[in-house]
Amino acid sequence: MKFSLVIYGAPWTSPSALSALHFAESVIASGHQIFRLFFYQDGVFNASLAAVPPQDETDIPARWETLIKNHDLDAVVCATSAVRRGILDVSEADRYDKEAATLRYGFTISGLGQLIDAIQEADRVIHFVE
Amino acid sequence: MDNISYLLLVRSSPYGSARARAAIDIALTAAAFEQAVTVVFLDEGVLQLFDGQETDIAELKNISQMIPALPLYEVKALCVHLPSAEKFGLDVAGLAEITPLDDAGLTRLTREHDQVLVF
Secondary structure: OEEEEEEOOOOOOOOHHHHHHHHHHHHHHOOOEEEEEEEOHHHHHHHEOOOOOOOOOOOHHHHHHHHHHHHOOOEEEEHHHHHHOOOOOHHHHHHOOOOOOOEOOOEEEEOOHHHHHHHHHOOEEEEEOO | OOOOEEEEEEOOOOOOOOHHHHHHHHHHHHHHOOOEEEEEEOHHHHHHHOOOOOOOOOOOOOHHHOHHHHHHHOOOEEEEEHHHHHHHOOOHHHOOOEEEEOHHHHHHHHHHOOEEEEO
16 A cells, blocks of 8 residues: 655654654555655654754654665655755755755655645555644 | 545634644645645634734734635635634624535535545
8 A cells, every 4th residue: 555644743842753753664564655755844854954862862854864765765845844944955055045955865855746746646645743 | 647635624723833824835736736625614723714814913924815815726615614613703604705514514525525634
C-alpha cells in the first residue's frame, strides 16, 4: 500500500513529528511504500539543518534525513511555509539575499501542489496535526 | 490527475492559529487542480464568517475577506454547520453563498467525499 504523510508540527513542540517519524519507519518495516512525506506549516522545522537538540534527546531532523536517504524517499517541504520560517535551500537563500541555506539534505522545497498530488496518488493519506 | 472530492472541515478560529489560513490555501490549491472542493465551517471555525473583523490593528491578514472569493476560484461549495452557528450567535441568514448544514447533512457530506481534511 502507498502512503502519503503530512506533517504539520515542529519537532519537540508536539507529538506530530515524532509520531510521523515512527509511523514512516513502521510503514517501511512492514513492506509498504511511502509515496511522499509533505512537511507543512511548522512541520518545515523538521527539515532544519541548523537544529541542535540536546544530546540526550532524539535528533528528529537527523532521523528523518537517515530515513529519507536509506529508502530514497520523496520529502517535500512547503515553499511558502518554509521561506517565512527561515528554511531555505541554496537557491532560495540566494534569491532572498540570505547568508546561509538551512534546508537539510534529502528534503526538497516545492509548492502546495505537491500536497494535492500526494493525496491523489496515495492509497492512504495520514495527517499528523499538532 | 484523477478527480477526487475534498471535504475541508474548518474547526479553528481565524487568528488563534495558522490552521484556518492553511485550510483556505489547500482549498484554493485543490480547486486550481480542478478537484471538487467543499468547505464546511464548524465549531470555532464559524468565527471566520462574522462581519466587521478589524485585523489591521493586529497586523494580521483578514481571513474573512478571503472566504467570499473562494467560489470565484472554483471552490465548489461553502457550508456552515448550523448548530455551531447557533452556539456562537452567527446569523446564517445574512451569509451569501454559504449553505447551512445540520448534523445529518454534515454526516452525509463526510460519507460522500473521498478525502476529509480537518483544520
